[in-house]
Amino acid sequence: MYNTTTILTEITKHMKDKDLILSDLAREAEMNPGTMSSIINGNRTLSVDQLDRITKAMGHPVGYYYERYVSEYLTEANPNWRRMSPFIHNCAKLNKLDCIHDVVNLLMDKLGYSESLFELAEELFHEKKYQAAAILYENVAVSEKKQYSERLAMCQYRLFHTRQGDNQEKNYEAAVQFEIYVDRLDEIDQLEALKDLANTYRSLRKWDKVELFAKALGDKAKIQYKLEQQRNHMKKENSKKPSFPLFAYWAFSHLLRAEVCEAHKDYQKALQHTYTYGDLSWVKDSDETTLKWKRQYEEWAVGNTYLNKILAGEISVLSDYLLYISSRKDEILPALDIIVDSANRYHFDVDVILKQFEGEILSFLEQQKIESFYTKRFITERFMHFSKELSIYYLTKKRYSDGFKFLISCLEKSTLINNKSYIIKCMKLYESYREYASSDVKTAYRKLINEVDKDEA
Template identity: 65%
Template structure:
């Protein structure tokens, strides 16, 4: 299609080449003959629905004429939102992001379009069309004159959510940008937004940030709990909003996170204090289904985390109880095995029998890692990468080199995929330490390929 040829000219040419009259075209496009007549005679503009029907009748894929549709049918002095909105929705479905940006650019200097653009962005976001939604949110944010407005903060929250993914640097940049807006959100969004923000920093191992926002989360949750106690219908309010955890769950999560920060700093005594803080939630009086579920969940997690902190302080005697605890909890197996192998490497504990017991689960994890429950996909991927590195260390030190290099290469492959440069470098150093024990195939083939990827990654970084 020529850039200087209109859609109508293309249609007329098609009708002439295929000897079609208006009635024939109406049947082929499954539209009313009167409608088709108005389009062909230039008496009415195409709606996006009509354009799609005509496009398919002409043998082209839907969206073929979208770039031409914008200047021909949408570029009016007074834009028609009833025509633009369905077009934007069609563009989102087809992932024609450039077209969305063109239409939004036309509306930037027009008054009154921030509201419908925001509402459409929310529909895109709820439909998991995050890239399309992000374009709208970015432009609505730019149009906001009130820099402390709640809608501006919500736009920034949605942009933060839509930018979370495998790329660590982009996730971090999105988190840093959003943290300046989190306290401007409506109260109903703040707890969940803080939870999302701190989970991102947790995944990225930015522990100072985790500590900072975990305390903010706990303080806000405590303040909201005090406010809730002043109302008589708290349980009724909870039942109305079953999609969100009860407020005490955010308070408990704050202590869980602070315990994890202490754990990372190897301050296991302080970590245990935080774990004991949320281990007993008998003071929570709500008895609705959601509250009971979260009470049980945190009491369960506290038991696991108490085992972990005792184990990481060198108390290997808790291993049997810890294994019995997580062996029936599928979602906890990766995290638990990672903790065990980490402790084994630190304190030279033999855990061969545990690794043998969970060998099917380990092999399954090597094939695919899925997020679930409280753990998002980004967290699971990060945890799996750490786990495979620790397994490599464990087996290489025990001179079981075939397994050691298998896990080392798997860790390096995953590290390159998520652009984790620190893990990549650690794997390179570990390989060099045991290079003389590597098989010829490992040296000549897969490792060479991985080192090439490393070189490219570092080159792009610097």
């Protein structure tokens, strides 16, 4: 391919090299010969679907001419959205993000396309083509002139989602950037947004932020629940539906606030929040989804009641708590984390418990998929905290091999997601027991610290 050639000259050259006539190429491309003739003679504009057919017939991969298609067919004084839209969609499928950038740049000064770009971004987002969608959202946000528009807020919400990943520093930046837009969303979307923000700050252990957004979530969910009851009474069914029952958002806000109290070692207040979300007798609906979430929160309340009592030093409930979690796989990691944390704080032995759940502890080193309100980031953070506490437990008992194994595991995950708080905690713990580290541990530690140094460079 040379810069002096065009797509049409490439097609003509292909026909000459392969000794093809128009009807031959049309047949291979599964196109009408008359349509092919109009395209070759420049009497008809080439659509992206036609380009894909011809490209494939020429033996090239789909998308081979996309960069050139932008400059030859999409650069117009009055852009043709009917050609641009399918082209952007195809680029998203092929992950040709540069082409999407080029097309969107052509529309930057055309404010009339903001709504169309937003709708296409929504399609791509729901198809999980997040990188492509983010390009559109970013440009819509820039072109949106109404500072308090709902569309601008939704763009920022979607960008917050697309920017969430394994790097905790970037997750934090994305959350801070988005939080000022929450109140501009639709009331129902606000519930999801507040839940997502609280979960992000929860994974970062930014407890003041968790409290702030959890309380807002509870207040708004309570209002929406009352409004829903009124709508049901008036038999109106046209209102927007949330992802979860409204009472579940309210209950979740109290679950989050209980965790904040736990973090601040106010276990009595944590129990008050736990008892609050555990009593959902006031929810009168009896559909399957409602009953599912009522049972879930009642179960969580039982487990978290045990949890807070153990954190407060009531070791007598430990056996009941173990019985409770033994049949609940998703609760094992949080439970063991709390048990080991309490063992370190109140100096009691949990060797038998760790032996009982040895298989589960090893499995936590792998990815876990948790349904409901739990997130991958939350599970990763929980395992880091558990690894740190387990390392402290073993090192204190002079079981250095086990202690350093979990210290290195914690440092490994902390480095991977750039969690500076845990990196520092691991470094301090390592320095306290450095003299007991084996040569292999020292090598592994130095390698990880070098990775940290590279990231900081």
